[in-house]
Amino acid sequence: MRLRDVRRSVGDLERDVFAKKLGLSANSLARYERGEREPSASVLKAYNSVFGASISWLITGEGEMFADAMKLPASSNLRTIDQTVFSQVGLLVIKVYKDESVKLPADVLLDEQASAYNALIKRAENPSDTEELLSLIPWLEARLRRSLKATAVAPETGQQQA
Numbered sequence: 072m073r074l075r076d077v078r079r080s081v082g083d084l085e086r087d088v089f090a091k092k093l094g095l096s097a098n099s100l101a102r103y104e105r106g107e108r109e110p111s112a113s114v115l116k117a118y119n120s121v122f123g124a125s126i127s128w129l130i131t132g133e134g135e136m137f138a139d140a141m142k143l144p145a146s147s148n149l150r151t152i153d154q155t156v157f158s159q160v161g162l163l164v165i166k167v168y169k170d171e172s173v174k175l176p177a178d179v180l181l182d183e184q185a186s187a188y189n190a191l192i193k194r195a196e197n198p199s200d201t202e203e204l205l206s207l208i209p210w211l212e213a214r215l216r217r218s219l220k221a222t223a224v225a226p227e228t229g230q231q232q233a
Contacts, residue, residue: 073132075104077124079198080136093117152188156204160188163208167215171223187211 078089090100094117102108110118110129118124125138161184168175168183175183191211192198 072104072106073129073136074100074110074118077118077122077129077136078104081122083199092121153201153204156191156201157184157188159205159208160184160191160211163187163212164215167212167219171216171219173219187215190214 078084078086081089084092086100086104087097090097093100093114095103095114099108103110103114115126115129118129119126119138123137125135128134128136128138164180164184164187168180191204191207194207194210195203197203
């Protein structure tokens with residue numbers, strides 16, 4: 072999945088175009104992206120040398136996706152945050168936390184907003200489609216509420232649930 076995330080982040084190039092840049096066949100790339108095959112060290116190195124993707128992030132998912140953003144192709148159309156959707160997500164996060172009587176410091180609230188926005192983007196079939204993203208707001212609200220309830224204090228124990 073992280074291999075697909077890199078392709079999305081560099082402009083969601085067509086699979087065959089992206090594969091060619093990496094020196095792979097489109098079929099091989101498809102198998103890697105679907106998790107049917109483990110990429111070799113040389114494939115991970117290609118992601119790093121061509122697009123600046125962090126090998127550590129590709130393997131573990133931890134840290135930054137791009138170790139060297141300067142290696143990104145000048146033609147890559149990195150997605151910018153859709154301000155309308157980001158604003159709607161922020162208002163939703165504030166509403167849900169207020170409804171659940173949870174007060175968060177501003178920096179944590181921004182982290183929650185960013186996390187919720189990223190979840191919305193991952194859920195969308197077309198993350199560039201503002202209408203689709205806005206139509207997923209009810210899904211996001213339900214997800215946020217479930218998450219808050221799962222971490223709420225259990226009344227019988229007085230302890231937070233994991």
